[in-house]
Structures are given as C-alpha cells and as structure tokens.
Amino acid sequence: MKTIHTQNLIIGFGKAGKTLAADLSKHGQEVILVEQNTEMYGGTCINIGCIPSKKLLVEGAKRSLENDKTSVFQAAMSAKNGLIPKLRTANFAKLDNLDNVQVIHAKAHFKDDKTVILQSDNDKTEVSAERIFINTGADSNRLDVAGADGKRVFYSTEMLSLTERPKRLIIVGGGYISLEFAFMYKQFGSEVTILDNSETFLPREDRDVAEEMLRILNSKKINVVQNMNVHGFVEHAHETVVQTTQGDFLADAILVAVGRHANTQGLALEQAGIQTDNRGFIQTDNYLRVKGKDHIWAMGDVAGSPMFTYISLDDYRIVREQLFGQGMRSRDDRTIFPTTTFTEPPLSQIGMTETAALKAGRQVKVLKMKAEAIPKAKVLGQTDGLLKAIVDKDSDEILGVTLFCAEAHEMINLFKMAMDNHIPASYLKNQIFTHPTMSEGLNDLFA
Numbered sequence: 218m219k220t221i222h223t224q225n226l227i228i229g230f231g232k233a234g235k236t237l238a239a240d241l242s243k244h245g246q247e248v249i250l251v252e253q254n255t256e257m258y259g260g261t262c263i264n265i266g267c268i269p270s271k272k273l274l275v276e277g278a279k280r281s282l283e284n285d286k287t288s289v290f291q292a293a294m295s296a297k298n299g300l301i302p303k304l305r306t307a308n309f310a311k312l313d314n315l316d317n318v319q320v321i322h323a324k325a326h327f328k329d330d331k332t333v334i335l336q337s338d339n340d341k342t343e344v345s346a347e348r349i350f351i352n353t354g355a356d357s358n359r360l361d362v363a364g365a366d367g368k369r370v371f372y373s374t375e376m377l378s379l380t381e382r383p384k385r386l387i388i389v390g391g392g393y394i395s396l397e398f399a400f401m402y403k404q405f406g407s408e409v410t411i412l413d414n415s416e417t418f419l420p421r422e423d424r425d426v427a428e429e430m431l432r433i434l435n436s437k438k439i440n441v442v443q444n445m446n447v448h449g450f451v452e453h454a455h456e457t458v459v460q461t462t463q464g465d466f467l468a469d470a471i472l473v474a475v476g477r478h479a480n481t482q483g484l485a486l487e488q489a490g491i492q493t494d495n496r497g498f499i500q501t502d503n504y505l506r507v508k509g510k511d512h513i514w515a516m517g518d519v520a521g522s523p524m525f526t527y528i529s530l531d532d533y534r535i536v537r538e539q540l541f542g543q544g545m546r547s548r549d550d551r552t553i554f555p556t557t558t559f560t561e562p563p564l565s566q567i568g569m570t571e572t573a574a575l576k577a578g579r580q581v582k583v584l585k586m587k588a589e590a591i592p593k594a595k596v597l598g599q600t601d602g603l604l605k606a607i608v609d610k611d612s613d614e615i616l617g618v619t620l621f622c623a624e625a626h627e628m629i630n631l632f633k634m635a636m637d638n639h640i641p642a643s644y645l646k647n648q649i650f651t652h653p654t655m656s657e658g659l660n661d662l663f664a
C-alpha cells in the first residue's frame with residue numbers, strides 16, 4: 218500500500234469540494250481530491266441533478282407542439298447526452314490542469330481522524346492529511362416495500378437516462394423531483410400520476426399557491442393522489458402494478474422521489490470519531506467544522522445543508538473565509554435564500570410565506586396578483602400562476618415573496634438582494650424596470 222501526505226484532502230467532487238480545490242491551489246496549497254466514480258467528476262449537479270434535468274425540461278418545452286412524442290423524447294435525451302460528458306470533461310480538466318491538485322479515482326474511507334484510505338479496483342493508498350473536507354453529497358431514499366427492486370422501479374438518476382419513453386409514469390413523492398419530472402415526462406407525452414403520502418399538497422406553500430399548482434397540474438392531465446401509501450410493486454410481463462392504500466395503479470415506469478439521504482455509507486466515520494445526527498447527516502458547527510475536530514469540515518448535502526447546488530457553493534464560502542479570510546461567515550448568514558421548483562411556470566420562493574408570517578405573529582399586508590395581469594405573460598403565452606408578497610404592516614419590510622409565474626426563477630434573485638439590504642416594499646412600487654418583462658409586474662404587485 219502506497220502512503221502519501223497532503224496538506225488538504227477533499228473527499229467527493231461536489232460543488233463545494235471542487236470550488237475549494239481550485240481556491241486552495243490558487244493559494245499555493247497542495248490538494249488531493251478523491252472521487253469514487255469517474256462518471257461523477259463534477260458532482261451530482263452536472264451529472265445526475267440540476268443540469269441534465271433542466272436540459273431535458275428545456276428540450277421538451279422547445280418541441281412541445283410536436284405530436285411525435287417519441288421523437289421529442291429521443292431528441293431531448295440525445296441533446297442531454299451530448300451536453301453532460303462535455304461538462305464533466307471540462308470540470309475534470311479545470312482541476313487536473315492545476316499543478317498542485319491531484320484528482321484520484323477511488324473510494325475513500327477513514328482509518329482515523331488524520332488518515333484516509335483510498336481504495337480503487339487495483340490499488341490502495343493511505344493518505345495522511347493536515348485538513349480533510351468531506352463533500353460526498355446525498356443519494357435517493359429507497360422505498361422499503363415488496364417489489365421495490367423491480368425492473369420498472371427507478372430513481373431520478375435512471376429517469377434521466379431512460380432509453381424508452383414510458384406510456385404511463387407513476388411518481389411516488391410530491392416534492393421537487395416529483396414535480397419537475399412530472400412536467401418533464403408530460404412533455405414527452407407520458408400519462409403522469411403523482412402519488413404522495415402527505416395529507417397536504419406542497420405543505421410548505423400557502424394554500425392559494427398550492428391550489429394554483431394543483432389546478433395547472435390537473436389542466437395538463439397530471440393526476441395527483443394525496444394521503445396514500447405504497448404497499449408494494451407487482452411486476453407483470455408488460456406492466457407493473459403499484460399497490461397503494463388507495464387502490465392499484467398500472468405503470469410502465471415508476472419514479473421513486475421521496476427525499477435524499479447523506480452519502481456516508483462506507484466512509485467509516487466512526488473510525489475518525491465523526492458523528493452523524495438522527496437523520497444521518499454529519500454533525501458540524503455553524504462554521505461547518507465537524508463536531509470535536511478542528512481540522513475536518515463537512516460541506517454540502519452530506520453536512521445537512523439544504524440540498525441545493527448554490528447552498529453547497531455557499532458552504533464553500535463559509536470554509537474559505539476560515540482558511541483565507543476573517544472566518545466570520547457562517548450558516549447564520551443565510552437565514553433567507555431563494556428556491557425554485559422548475560415547473561411550468563416555475564415556482565420560486567424566498568423568506569416567509571403568508572402562513573409562516575401569521576404563525577410568527579407578524580402583522581402583515583398580503584400583496585397578490587395573477588400572472589395574467591402582466592403584459593409579458595401574454596406575450597409569452599404563459600399566463601398561469603400568481604405573485605405574492607408578504608410585507609410588514611408597520612415597517613414596510615419585505616418578509617417574503619412567492620413568484621409562481623414565467624421567469625420567476627430569474628426574478629426571485631432580485632429579492633435576495635432587496636431583503637438582505639432591507640430595501641422597503643415601497644421601493645419596488647416605483648423601481649424602473651425594462652419593458653416588456655415579467656419583472657415590471659412587480660410595480661403593480663407592490664403598488
């Protein structure tokens with residue numbers, strides 16, 4: 218077994234890890250970044266997450282008026298298959314081209330809190346490191362029911378690379394992945410049914426927003442069944458029966474999208490004395506330092522940070538500030554951040570919903586308008602949805618915004634800046650916007 222020493226060992230080629238590797242190198246530090254899967258160079262986002270899913274959504278939308286849905290599906294898959302390897306190669310080259318960064322293809326596990334074993338097919342290397350950064354991401358939760366290992370039961374990764382378009386798609390779960398894949402496969406002409414076990418559809422959203430999403434889903438003939446549990450899957454020659462508390466459903470493909478868990482299996486965290494919380498995420502302080510270990514950090518999904526690429530990037534910023542700055546940045550600095558579910562239209566949110574503000578005892582003004590009132594929505598032919606802002610009655614402070622309309626995913630970022638800088642609601646009422654844009658609708662929303 219080879220033994221090497223490095224200043225910095227990064228486990229996992231995720232967003233935080235790859236950005237930190239480049240930064241450490243820029244500062245003259247030597248880095249080993251270990252990734253277990255060559256098909257994952259660049260991490261979840263570019264290979265099996267955000268980018269391939271959005272590429273398929275965009276390609277499907279481009280050809281939404283075409284009747285031959287099999288060819289729409291094939292063209293979208295082929296466009297996605299063309300893009301992803303290029304991004305992966307570029308991500309690898311970006312680090313590999315740096316003199317003091319070494320990317321090693323191996324699976325890492327801890328020997329102790331200063332030593333990590335890198336195990337590849339035919340090689341084993343022991344690395345002792347001054348600093349260790351864990352950025353191993355998350356993986357799909359499995360359904361523990363009979364038949365869940367059947368050939369038509371898939372998770373998001375497989376659904377991004379199906380070779381045959383399913384005529385009937387059942388999606389188990391009613392969150393981000395469920396909704397985005399429901400719209401995606403609807404564009405490919407599949408009959409889509411969402412089976413969710415929660416009593417309330419989109420529980421984090423206000424009811425008017427959830428009802429509008431439900432209306433849009435139904436108008437597209439995407440069926441949503443709430444409050445049900447899957448008992449099992451029974452595989453037949455040409456279809457699979459999904460057995461639930463609300464009867465049987467027939468499917469050509471099933472997507473299970475019921476959340477994701479930390480990728481810590483096989484890391485042998487216990488050998489390094491690294492603890493996980495009751496949900497399996499690595500326990501850190503607000504500066505992402507692993508509990509009780511001054512030289513080990515965890516970043517991104519595995520650290521229990523909200524599962525978004527831009528939050529993993531922000532985790533990198535928190536660590537960067539400790540290594541090269543004043544060390545002041547922490548998780549407390551991002552109490553509010555925007556989110557978007559890439560449906561049609563996209564659903565974007567920041568800060569408090571109306572329900573959350575009232576629950577917190579705030580005295581609020583609720584500003585609300587339909588997307589169809591915005592001229593650009595008519596130009597785009599995308600008049601579904603609504604916009605909502607929650608404003609403190611006395612101080613005029615913007616407490617939260619929900620944009621469920623065309624271009625919402627771009628517009629919501631404006632509110633991160635406005636809210637961080639305490640720009641009052643009245644400012645938006647008179648802000649000059651270009652025309653015709655969806656953003657100009659904010660003049661009316663805040664009027």
Ligand SMILES: Cc1cc2nc3c(=O)[nH]c(=O)nc-3n(C[C@H](O)[C@H](O)[C@H](O)COP(=O)(O)OP(=O)(O)OC[C@H]3O[C@@H](n4cnc5c(N)ncnc54)[C@H](O)[C@@H]3O)c2cc1C
Binds near residue numbers: 254265
């Ligand atoms: C289908 C889907 C769509 C998504 N869409 C969006 C979106 O639109 N916007 C958004 O912001 N977020 C989205 N997300 C979430 C986002 O992709 C993740 O939150 C983000 O990529 C997590 O990055 P990370 O830095 O934690 O690690 P990851 O990018 O997950 O990287 C972890 C890496 O570590 C490697 N690894 C694991 N264990 C080991 C080991 N023992 N040794 C060596 N290597 C190891 C893994 O192979 C992996 O490459 C989506 C996720 C999915 C699944």
Ligand SMILES: NC(=O)c1ccc[n+]([C@@H]2O[C@H](COP(=O)([O-])OP(=O)(O)OC[C@H]3O[C@@H](n4cnc5c(N)ncnc54)[C@H](O)[C@@H]3O)[C@@H](O)[C@H]2O)c1
Binds near residue numbers: 390392414558
């Ligand atoms: N646009 C984006 O930013 C984006 C897109 C995709 C994924 N993501 C990230 O990835 C994470 C994982 O996505 P996800 O959709 O798997 O999780 P999620 O937490 O968003 O949704 C899980 C859903 O599954 C349901 N559920 C749980 N157990 C169930 C069961 N046994 N039967 C039926 N339904 C069940 C829940 O009620 C919930 O509706 C998200 O939380 C998000 O952070 C982000």
